[in-house]
Amino acid sequence: DIQMTQSPSTLSASVGDRVTITCRASQSISSWLAWYQQKPGKAPKLLIYDASSLESGVPSRFSGSGSGTEFTLTISSLQPDDFATYYCQQYDSYFTFGPGTKVDIK
Amino acid sequence: EVQLVESGGGLVQPGGSLRLSCAASGFTFSSYSMNWVRQAPGKGLEWVSYISSSSSTIYYADSVKGRFTISRDNAKNSLYLQMNSLRAEDTAVYYCARGGGLTETAYFDYWGQGTLVTVSS
Numbered sequence: 001d002i003q004m005t006q007s008p009s010t011l012s013a014s015v016g017d018r019v020t021i022t023c024r025a026s027q028s029i030s031s032w033l034a035w036y037q038q039k040p041g042k043a044p045k046l047l048i049y050d051a052s053s054l055e056s057g058v059p060s061r062f063s064g065s066g067s068g069t070e071f072t073l074t075i076s077s078l079q080p081d082d083f084a085t086y087y088c089q090q091y092d093s094y095f096t097f098g099p100g101t102k103v104d105i106k
Numbered sequence: 107e108v109q110l111v112e113s114g115g116g117l118v119q120p121g122g123s124l125r126l127s128c129a130a131s132g133f134t135f136s137s138y139s140m141n142w143v144r145q146a147p148g149k150g151l152e153w154v155s156y157i158s159s160s161s162s163t164i165y166y167a168d169s170v171k172g173r174f175t176i177s178r179d180n181a182k183n184s185l186y187l188q189m190n191s192l193r194a195e196d197t198a199v200y201y202c203a204r205g206g207g208l209t210e211t212a213y214f215d216y217w218g219q220g221t222l223v224t225v226s227s
Contacts, residue, residue, distance in 0.1 A: 001168075034213035036151075043201055043217035044151065050207075055215070087151055091211050094165055095141070095153035 002026055002090050004098035012106040019075040021101045023088035028068045032092035035064055035073045038100075039084045047086075048073065078103070108132040108216045110202050115221030122192050122225070128185040128202030128218055136160075136180035139205030141214060142187050144198035144223075154200070155187065158210060170196075192225045199223075 003026040013019050023033065031051035036044040046055045048064035051071055061076040075082055083105055088098040114126040128140070142154040155176040156165040164176055175188040185202050199220040206215030 036214075038151075043219055044214075045217075046206070046213060046215050049213040049215075089151075089153075089213065091207075091213055094167075095156065095211070097151040097153065100150045 006098040021073045023071045029090045029092035110218035112218045112221035126187040130183045135183040146198040
């Protein structure tokens with residue numbers, strides 16, 4: 001089974017900051033990686049798929065990069081609506097989510 | 107507008123059974139794979155089960171294999187999860203999610219609002 005890790009587990013940041021979250025896979029998953037945003041009490045929302053493709057309607061301040069085993073989600077300028085938990089997910093072999101990264105207010 | 111609406115959650119005793127449903131609208135249901143994903147209280151996301159558009163391919167997480175059964179009725183635009191031999195650790199919000207890509211297994215582009223399953227005596 002493919003295992004996913006994320007770092008950091010919690011990130012404290014201010015509005016306007018550039019934020020980077022890292023996701024690592026236990027084996028190569030090519031570019032079969034998605035990123036989701038989840039707010040308390042709500043369903044996850046797809047942000048990025050195929051490692052770097054921006055889902056329709058998602059602000060351009062979100063970007064994804066990487067391939068193989070290491071991936072990053074970057075928020076270029078953090079906005080108040082972006083405080084949430086972010087999950088990566090591999091879909092190369094079945095499906096596995098990372099443990100999540102909570103972005104909170106500094 | 108794509109909509110996924112789960113139902114069927116509730117309180118059930120350990121060892122009991124429950125059937126979840128997900129009603130889909132706003133897209134051609136029979137053309138998309140579907141999934142169940144769960145989230146225990148205060149925890150992360152856990153994929154539970156996958157079914158292809160024609161039901162020809164089905165996958166389960168090891169944690170539910172042999173106890174849960176996924177199915178779909180394309181004529182009724184509905185997805186189901188039959189959950190048997192329920193355990194306390196199955197307590198979670200259960201989401202249905204649509205497979206978004208062109209490949210058989212893909213990211214999840216639309217999610218329902220979730221239905222809470224509580225397993226407790």
